[in-house]
Amino acid sequence: MTKRALNPHAAVHRDPHALLTRLLAHTGPGGGPDEPVAALERRVADLLGTPAALFFPSGTMAQQVVLRVHAERTGRPAFAAHPTCHLDLFEQRGYAAVHGLRFHPVGDAHRPLTTAALRAVAEPLGAILWELPQREIGGTLPGWDELVEQVGVARERGAAAHLDGARLWEAQPFYDRPHAEIAGLFDSVYVSLYKGLRGIRGAVLAADEPTVAAAGVWRTRLGGALPDAWPLALAALHGLDTQLPRMAEYRDHAVAVAAAIAAGGVATVVPDPPVTPMFHVHLPVPAEAADAAAAALAEEEDVLLFRRSAPAADPGRCVVELTIGEPGLGFAPDEVAGLLAAVVARARA
Numbered sequence: 001m002t003k004r005a006l007n008p009h010a011a012v013h014r015d016p017h018a019l020l021t022r023l024l025a026h027t028g029p030g031g032g033p034d035e036p037v038a039a040l041e042r043r044v045a046d047l048l049g050t051p052a053a054l055f056f057p058s059g060t061m062a063q064q065v066v067l068r069v070h071a072e073r074t075g076r077p078a079f080a081a082h083p084t085c086h087l088d089l090f091e092q093r094g095y096a097a098v099h100g101l102r103f104h105p106v107g108d109a110h111r112p113l114t115t116a117a118l119r120a121v122a123e124p125l126g127a128i129l130w131e132l133p134q135r136e137i138g139g140t141l142p143g144w145d146e147l148v149e150q151v152g153v154a155r156e157r158g159a160a161a162h163l164d165g166a167r168l169w170e171a172q173p174f175y176d177r178p179h180a181e182i183a184g185l186f187d188s189v190y191v192s193l194y195k196g197l198r199g200i201r202g203a204v205l206a207a208d209e210p211t212v213a214a215a216g217v218w219r220t221r222l223g224g225a226l227p228d229a230w231p232l233a234l235a236a237l238h239g240l241d242t243q244l245p246r247m248a249e250y251r252d253h254a255v256a257v258a259a260a261i262a263a264g265g266v267a268t269v270v271p272d273p274p275v276t277p278m279f280h281v282h283l284p285v286p287a288e289a290a291d292a293a294a295a296a297l298a299e300e301e302d303v304l305l306f307r308r309s310a311p312a313a314d315p316g317r318c319v320v321e322l323t324i325g326e327p328g329l330g331f332a333p334d335e336v337a338g339l340l341a342a343v344v345a346r347a348r349a
């Protein structure tokens, strides 16, 4: 296994023994198996300023369920979101297959969501979903005033406003407002326990009491009411203590790394500058060649920059997602730029 990896979620950083050792320091003798999950739900509800919060085994389950709850309450099975939302791209369309919901994509897949595009949706909507940041276009974020205006469209239409906050922790320094103020714009919020927080897996859904109670029924029906989710909860509590306070530091390093890459002239960064610790790098080589070059570099130099790039519309180019977390702080900006240039040179050879 490669010893140095930039991505905080690379396999080398998910060593079970190292994780268990860290968690042991976080818990003591006594206390039942339900306590860590209850503590986590309380902590997230407090952070996001919601009356209730519920643990889910995955964001996939949590979001499909809450969109169903919003649809049942409003009597409208359609929800709107950016064309690249996780629900439509990566969940085998479970919203339709399992829950009978209809997805209304809004705006251009390569551009951030706009108020005008939302206003132009004629179909009655049960919910509108915002993904902050918008991962598939590099982790972009709307400005605060723009976001408030967009959520206003949901209010005007009587649709619920739902936040895919898989990376809300990473987005918060951009807004420089308390998490509760950002979450307070929405009727329901999902946050991830394993991305920025570097937990094991899992999600929390935060909302008012009736929404969370209705979501709990569907969690049980889908087999998501895990009785012993405490290791996931403990890992997330650890992440809230150790990772959440460092998000601005990670974002600042991402900005420095992106600047070094852009200055190298070989690749472009999106967005430029990054607004979260996650951003995209567009490389002028085909995806297959880039992946083979990154793997060869990992083998020879023991440094893994990325494992898989995404093909771009132009077959001669590809897109790489980079995320700066604790491991990324150990990579100087010029080192990352140099390694990427080496990947491109090797992919062209």
Ligand SMILES: Cc1ncc(COP(=O)(O)O)c(C=O)c1O
Pocket: 057, 058, 059, 060, 061, 086, 131, 135, 164, 166, 167, 192, 202, 203
């Ligand atoms: C933006 C976004 N939403 C939702 C999810 C789903 O989360 P989970 O992997 O917990 O199902 C992901 C996972 O990558 C994501 O990136």
